[in-house]
Amino acid sequence: MLLRFRVANVRSLRDEQELSFVVPEGSERERAAARELAFSDGSRLPVHTVVGVFGANASGKSNVIAALKNMRHAVLRSYADWTSYDGIPRDEFALDPKAASETSLYEADFVLDDGVRWTYGFELGARRVEAEWLYAYPKGRRQVWFERDASRDKDFEFPGERLHDRTRLARTTRPDALLLTRAANDGHEQLTPIFDWFKNNLWDVTPETERTQREDYTAMQLLRSEDFQRRAEELLKVADLGIAGVEVEQSSSGRPVVRLIHAGGGERTAMDWSSESWGTRSWFALIGPLLLALDTGAVLLIDELDASLHSRFAAEVVRLFQAPWVNPKGAQLIFTGHDPSLLRTPGGGRLLEPGQLWLTEKDERGATELSSVADWDPTDEEDLMASYLAGSFGAVPKVSEGQIGRRLMRTDDLARMEAEEV
Structure with a gap:
């Protein structure tokens, strides 16, 4: 410490x-x-x-x-x-x-x-x-x-x-x-x-910059670990974004494709990533570094x-x-x-x-x-x-x-x- x-x-x-x-x-x-x-x-x-x-x-x-x-x-x-x-x-x-x-x-x-x-x-x-x-x-x-x-x-x-x-x-x-x-x-x-x-x-995170790289990191961790996905979904839910889950798949370009599952009116809808708000994407991008820091002290x-x-x-x-x-x-x-x-x-x-x-x-x-x-x-x-x-x-x-x-x-x-x- x-x-x-x-x-x-x-x-x-x-x-x-x-x-x-x-x-x-x-x-x-x-x-x-x-x-x-x-x-x-x-x-x-x-x-x-x-x-x-x-x-x-x-x-x-x-x-x-x-x-x-x-x-x-x-x-x-x-x-x-x-x-x-x-x-x-x-x-x-x-x-x-x-x-x-x-x-x-x-x-x-x-x-x-x-x-x-x-x-x-x-x-x-x-x-x-x-x-x-x-x-x-x-x-x-x-x-x-x-x-x-x-x-x-x-x-x-x-x-x-x-x-x-x-x-x-x-x-x-x-x-x-x-x-x-x-x-x-x-x-x-x-x-x-x-x-x-x-x-x-002394890892540095600036929410307004390098967001794409941190989005990709968080998405890759979702693909690699069910435990990480479980905790990431809880963090998304607790932020009261109306999010019920997350889907991630590997694309042919090498970048993971992310879709957040939104719940409303009894329906569950997978939203295109580009449709998500700045605040939601910033929160998602921060989850990867946060959990990594907590896991390693x-x-x-x-x-x-x-x-x-x-x-x-x-x-x-x-x-x-x-x-x-x-x-x-x-x-x-x-x-x-x-x-x-x-x-x-x-x-x-x-x-x-x-x-x-x-x-x-x-x-x-x-x-x-x-x-x-x-x-x-x-x-x-x-x-x-x-x-x-x-x-x-x-x-x-x-x-x-x-x-x-x-x-x-x-x-x-x-x-x-x-x-x-x-």
């Missing part, structure tokens, strides 16, 4: 920002809503399975997702891909000229299936990896597996001699590649599980969860990851959204607790600040949706009622006056 993610100088995330799944101290209500994660040293920690990132348009919500994707791509592809670039691809903060000369930071704190906590991170310069580190906590105390600092005469240090093939790894890792990537490419027995965590996590990233899904659909996605009986492997969801109704259940309760609700807001430099609603110490009885909309936590558009219309009218008036002067 992912515990924390730190990032700096990536897109609008100029200064160091941290996103955390760990339940804030002193919140018994949040502890009850979280999972107790058991560590290898016998200790336990309450960890959330869902966090949502909200904020105004262009406040940097999607950049949090992008930074997580960047880190995953760097780990998986730095050794093979970065040789084709003139320097290292970084996405540094564009609104400050000094940012180009500073490093971009990525760090993830996570726990493997054996209960051992790991911290892995790196700092990227324009043309080389300036720093890289890997720490383990098998008995609660930090073990340094390796540390890298390009400013030293000897880049790599391996305290404790825990890591095998140290000399070869140090000698064969290029200045513009990560040691973790280099080791995994050779099947390094100790480091490959760390590499595999990134390979099997992966960390799933969904940007703009509510962009093409009704708020009820989006809330059901959150509930899937929240429910222990549906999510026994502790899969996690990080999503961005706009719809404040995701903060409240139909009965008036909370869908997300304060420690699960993160907000993005840009400062006067255009840099994104990421903060948790838990930092505002809301009471257990407080309506988070109402407080958010009222601007109590910030991170809402600073637009007064009618302001946009008045500005349009003013622009039209100015244009008319200029035309009359001509």
Whole structure:
């Protein structure tokens, strides 16, 4: 499971920002809503399975997702891909000229299936990896597996001699590649599980893009597994789409043909796929990645969860990851959204607790600040949706009622006056 993610100088995330799944101290209500994660040293920690990132348009919500994707791509592809670039691809903060000369930071704190906590991170310069580190906590105390600092005469240090093939790894890792990537490419027995965590996590889903590929994936899983079809049909039915089932067949073109069975007036009708609504197709396309994440215990990233899904659909996605009986492997969801109704259940309760609700807001430099609603110490009885909309936590558009219309009218008036002067 992912515990924390730190990032700096990536897109609008100029200064160091941290996103955390760990339940804030002193919140018994949040502890009850979280999972107790058991560590290898016998200790336990309450960890959330869902966090949502909200904020105004262009406040940097999607950049949090992008930074997580960047880190995953760097780990998986730095050794093979970065040789084709003139320097290292970084996405540094564009609104400050000094940012180009500073490093971009990525760090993830996570726990493997054996209960051992790991911290892995790196700092990227324009043309080389300036720093890289890997720490383990098998008995609660930090073990340094390796540390890298390009400013030293000897880049790599391996305290404790825990890591095998140290000399070869140090000698064969290029200045513009990560040691973790280099080791995994050779099947390094100790480091490959760390590499595999990134390979099997931080999957990205954007409902408005690549929908066709995800539709095909969901359809192929329906063809391959009766259990998957049973669960997919339940998810389609629970979304109250009037769907009674699904038919899938393999076509001569290689793409599966999908028909959803609609029930109404005592009749069952198989609808052509092109006749289905955008919302229905988006929900269908999301089912495949959702079930895969739940089955494997992966960390799933969904940007703009509510962009093409009704708020009820989006809330059901959150509930899937929240429910222990549906999510026994502790899969996690990080999503961005706009719809404040995701903060409240139909009965008036909370869908997300304060420690699960993160907000993005840009400062006067255009840099994104990421903060948790838990930092505002809301009471257990407080309506988070109402407080958010009222601007109590910030991170809402600073637009007064009618302001946009008045500005349009003013622009039209100015244009008319200029035309009359001509």
